[in-house]
Amino acid sequence: MALIFYSPINPAEVWGPELKKHIPDLDFRVWEEPGDPAEIDMALCWKPPAGGLAKFPNLKVIFSLAAGVDHLFYDPDLPDVPVVRMVEPSLTAGVAEYIVLHVMRHHKDQLRFAEQQRAKVWEEYFAPPAWTRRVGILGLGVLGGTAAGMLKPIGFQLAGWSRSPKQVDGVEPFHGPDQLGDLVARSDILVSILPKTPQTENLLNADLFAKMPRGASLINAGRGDQLVEQDLLDALESGQISQATLDVFRTEPLPAGDPFWSHPKITVTPHSGGDPFPETAAKAVAENIMRFRNGEPLPNIAHPEDGY
Ligand code: NDP
Ligand code: OXD
Secondary structure (H helix, E strand, O other): OEEEEEOOOOOHHHHHHHHHHHOOOOOEEEOOOOOOHHHEEEEEEOOOOOOOHHHOOOOOEEEEOOOOOHHHHOOOOOOOOOEEOOOOHHHHHHHHHHHHHHHHHHHHOHHHHHHHHHOOOOOOOOOOOHHHOEEEEEOOOHHHHHHHHHHHHHOOEEEEEEOOOOOEOOEEEEEHHHHHHHHHHOOOEEEEOOOOOOOOOOOEOHHHHHHOOOOEEEEEOOOHHHEOHHHHHHHHHHOOEEEEEEOOOOOOOOOOOOHHHHOOOEEEOOOOOOOOOHHHHHHHHHHHHHHHHOOOOOOOEOOOOOOO
């Protein structure tokens, strides 16, 4: 049996050899040359074309090249087989570091200094200590939980929001739609690292911004359609939100004419929060392939009914 690989961004010529380091007898096939489709029982993919995976009649498992699985669940013809999310150290560290970096930038108001430097203005500003700053994290899963663990020793007052009740050391817990308002009301810096689901779509909107403390800031590293873009522009204009850092967008790459590019209060990064580096990620995938081959339970299975 064989594994089919598809990704417009992750090179097959790197991933094939990396996987074979761990599983030398792996039959690794690329999308353009799948051979007999009936021989394919595993897929390793990022954003395969709609209907593409349905062409493999004996597919038994799909390994996602991403933590989010919206790039698979969008496909109405996705085979009804387990989808395993990417959970591996380099992706987790990358995203958690991204969150720490931008929480620190917002906390220390680095945007102010960048603006002052451009204008050649020497004006001192001292941010209050981290222990006075309330950080709210939307999404307390693998990535949000790890980011919270990195932020905790810095001293921030941390809170997190999940779908089900969740305990993370040093993080005040909130869960469910009823507790979202309370969480954002105590968030000077709000971070979204939520998956894309029908429930998270348009979550970062005018109503939510109005509940945040005046002058609070936003970091969105979850998915672009969580943000109502015009509502953010309005909240920045009114001063309700002081600044935003955005890594994910409704349209990626962000179109050249998008107002976010040149907005003085918005920092744009090109969906670069984190990425699975093949050196570590292939090992994690190989371990799951071996579990699959041995009929053992697979970790980090996404739930189509929940969308993540
Ligand atoms: P997990 O599945 O481990 O965690 C998801 C978290 O979101 C869980 O705490 C879950 O709650 C919570 N959640 C989901 N839906 C809701 C909801 N409706 N209301 C409240 N909480 C909700 O995923 P990861 O942490 O691994 O990844 C999260 C997302 O990060 C990905 O889906 C992707 O969109 C994004 N991402 C972005 C990257 C980037 O480069 N910018 C890189 C990698 C991922 P519960 O704990 O109750 O299940
Ligand atoms: C992911 C991503 O979901 O890169 O892994 O966004």
